[in-house]
Amino acid sequence: MRINHHTIFIVMILLWIQGFNASIKAAGSADFELPQVNLPAIPATSVSIVDYGAVSDGKTLNHTAIQKAIDDLAAKGGGRVIIPSGMWMTGPISLKSNIDLHLEQGALVVFSGDFNLYPDRNGLITGKDLENVVISGQGIFEGSGDAWRPVKKFKMTERQWNALLESSRVLTNNDSIWWPSQDHINIKRPRLVRLDDCKRVLIEDATFRNSPSFALDLSDCENLTIRNVNVLNFWYAQNGDGIDLHSCKNVQIIGARVDVGDDAICMKSNRGKPLENVLIKDCVVYHGHGGFVIGSEEVGGMNHIRVRDCLFLGTDVGIRFKSARDRGGLVTNIDIKNIDMVDIREQAILFDLYYQAGLPIDEHGMITRSADAQVPAVTETTPRFQNISIRDIICRGAEYAVIMAGLPEMFTQNILLENVSLTARYGMICMDARDIELRNVEIINREGPALHVYNTQRVMVDNFQIADGVEAAVRVQGKQNEGLKIENSDFSKAEQPIKHVEDK
Numbered sequence: 001m002r003i004n005h006h007t008i009f010i011v012m013i014l015l016w017i018q019g020f021n022a023s024i025k026a027a028g029s030a031d032f033e034l035p036q037v038n039l040p041a042i043p044a045t046s047v048s049i050v051d052y053g054a055v056s057d058g059k060t061l062n063h064t065a066i067q068k069a070i071d072d073l074a075a076k077g078g079g080r081v082i083i084p085s086g087m088w089m090t091g092p093i094s095l096k097s098n099i100d101l102h103l104e105q106g107a108l109v110v111f112s113g114d115f116n117l118y119p120d121r122n123g124l125i126t127g128k129d130l131e132n133v134v135i136s137g138q139g140i141f142e143g144s145g146d147a148w149r150p151v152k153k154f155k156m157t158e159r160q161w162n163a164l165l166e167s168s169r170v171l172t173n174n175d176s177i178w179w180p181s182q183d184h185i186n187i188k189r190p191r192l193v194r195l196d197d198c199k200r201v202l203i204e205d206a207t208f209r210n211s212p213s214f215a216l217d218l219s220d221c222e223n224l225t226i227r228n229v230n231v232l233n234f235w236y237a238q239n240g241d242g243i244d245l246h247s248c249k250n251v252q253i254i255g256a257r258v259d260v261g262d263d264a265i266c267m268k269s270n271r272g273k274p275l276e277n278v279l280i281k282d283c284v285v286y287h288g289h290g291g292f293v294i295g296s297e298e299v300g301g302m303n304h305i306r307v308r309d310c311l312f313l314g315t316d317v318g319i320r321f322k323s324a325r326d327r328g329g330l331v332t333n334i335d336i337k338n339i340d341m342v343d344i345r346e347q348a349i350l351f352d353l354y355y356q357a358g359l360p361i362d363e364h365g366m367i368t369r370s371a372d373a374q375v376p377a378v379t380e381t382t383p384r385f386q387n388i389s390i391r392d393i394i395c396r397g398a399e400y401a402v403i404m405a406g407l408p409e410m411f412t413q414n415i416l417l418e419n420v421s422l423t424a425r426y427g428m429i430c431m432d433a434r435d436i437e438l439r440n441v442e443i444i445n446r447e448g449p450a451l452h453v454y455n456t457q458r459v460m461v462d463n464f465q466i467a468d469g470v471e472a473a474v475r476v477q478g479k480q481n482e483g484l485k486i487e488n489s490d491f492s493k494a495e496q497p498i499k500h501v502e503d504k
Helices: 003-015 063-075 159-166
Strands: 046-048 079-083 088-092 099-102 107-111 123-128 131-137 141-142 170-172 177-179 191-196 199-204 207-209 215-219 221-227 229-230 241-244 249-254 255-259 265-269 275-281 284-287 290-298 302-313 315-322 330-342 348-352 384-396 398-405 413-423 426-445 452-467 472-477 482-487 496-500
Touching: 046 063, 063 079, 063 088, 063 099, 159 177, 241 275, 265 275, 265 302, 290 302, 290 330, 302 472, 315 330, 315 384, 330 472, 348 413
Parallel strands: 046 079, 079 099, 088 107, 099 131, 107 141, 123 191, 131 199, 141 207, 191 215, 199 221, 207 229, 215 241, 221 249, 229 255, 241 265, 249 275, 255 284, 265 290, 275 302, 284 302, 290 315, 302 330, 315 348, 330 384, 348 398, 384 413, 398 426, 413 426, 426 452, 452 472, 452 482, 472 496
Antiparallel strands: 170 177, 398 413
């Protein structure tokens, strides 16, 4: 029988949690079925844009010819509009039902940076209220985003910044933001692809590069498949998201390769309509503010989202949940499994309900919120994150392993972390959270405690593994902690098994 720090620690915990309710709810929710996603049906007829007068010289505007090909074929019942190999300059393209816009290998479609060509500035490629829509092929859509976007000075080297100043000296915000021209300051920047209220959509194989704003922006679409695409925006691209879903239903994103300047694969919902039934699988993110992201807009709610078998390499955050008190809704039944990450700049896993306001955490990982601060009332836009399962995760290199920050008026709840191994500078912070399970979790941190809890309720820890010599296995802050249960965990490697600290 082993009597060591482990046994002593368990006794300390049991004394600390007098009145503990042993029946902790099962956290997370991975047990749900996703419906089949129906693919579009496109007639076998095809035409080439060359037959409508398109010229592949990289200077002739071809959007009139491309649009004529789309409109004519749609009027005949639909089919494939072929863009052959070559360089095709164009303005806006409007899709139609029963059309496959197909780029052959070697096709490069370059959208003009002349904003006068895009009067509504909704998107470079657009479609609304359509059925059976396809964008396919091995070619490239080049969005000419540098002709539209502002650039922040801190994202540039001195040489790059001076090169921008040679092309334009329109600066704002104390000369820290560069603009292509004075006229660009107040204009709306279009998405590269914007589809609204469409059914049976397939976007497959093509490359989408250098968008003025979000690259693939899909809103209120149903039966949507995005497969084997490449989405590329420069890392400094302002609002340069990769793939954004707003209130879509029945979605598959399979085999995407994303390298962008903002969130990579991002889930959002509009007021009154949820995002639901989404599968994301076999995707690789090379750069982005977050690899897989929920938020920051969830007012319509989200339900039944599954993420599987993805790689995040060098993203700012790996798995990112973000919201704020005026942007929230119910986000539930999220199942994330088998994600490998390396060189994450900030948090491997983040729940941030203080988006843009800033997390109340200081440089030592202490919670800085006043214990006497007034707690806001719960409203319809209070964010609610619950029933979330995160399993089989490896991250090698991050600033923080995990930050799970709920709100005092609305705890994050029913969250499972299982078979998770994270290497980071700092460990895990869990604040304003309820019914949390950590099963087979390894936190290998260099500074601070492995786990810091603040105002948590019913946290179950089973086989929690820590680094040698860590400051504390568990640091406890706040006056509202209750129901911490730790089992099968040897904390003899820590300088202190448990460390109580006073509120700031």
